[in-house]
Amino acid sequence: MTTYARPKREKWQPVQGEDRDRIRAQAVKDYEAGSSIRAVAAHLAEEWGPVSFGLVWDLLHEAEVPMRSRTSRLNRPRP
Numbered sequence: 001m002t003t004y005a006r007p008k009r010e011k012w013q014p015v016q017g018e019d020r021d022r023i024r025a026q027a028v029k030d031y032e033a034g035s036s037i038r039a040v041a042a043h044l045a046e047e048w049g050p051v052s053f054g055l056v057w058d059l060l061h062e063a064e065v066p067m068r069s070r071t072s073r074l075n076r077p078r079p
Contacts, residue, residue, distance in 0.1 A: 015048070015055065023048055024059040031060055 030040045044051040
């Protein structure tokens, strides 16, 4: 199988078209598997170049993914 070696995008370059569809699908997959938005951004940045928290949030919002609560474990009541 041949892999397509695309150059990583620059920070200022928009993500559009098929690339946006692919990165959105990967973001949804990672987020639904339990990763945080920041962890999803870090994972996507390995393949795509700079990916911000805001871009990941926008991609998840576009895909209509139900967002998890922002509370951390430290703020949860103890059993």
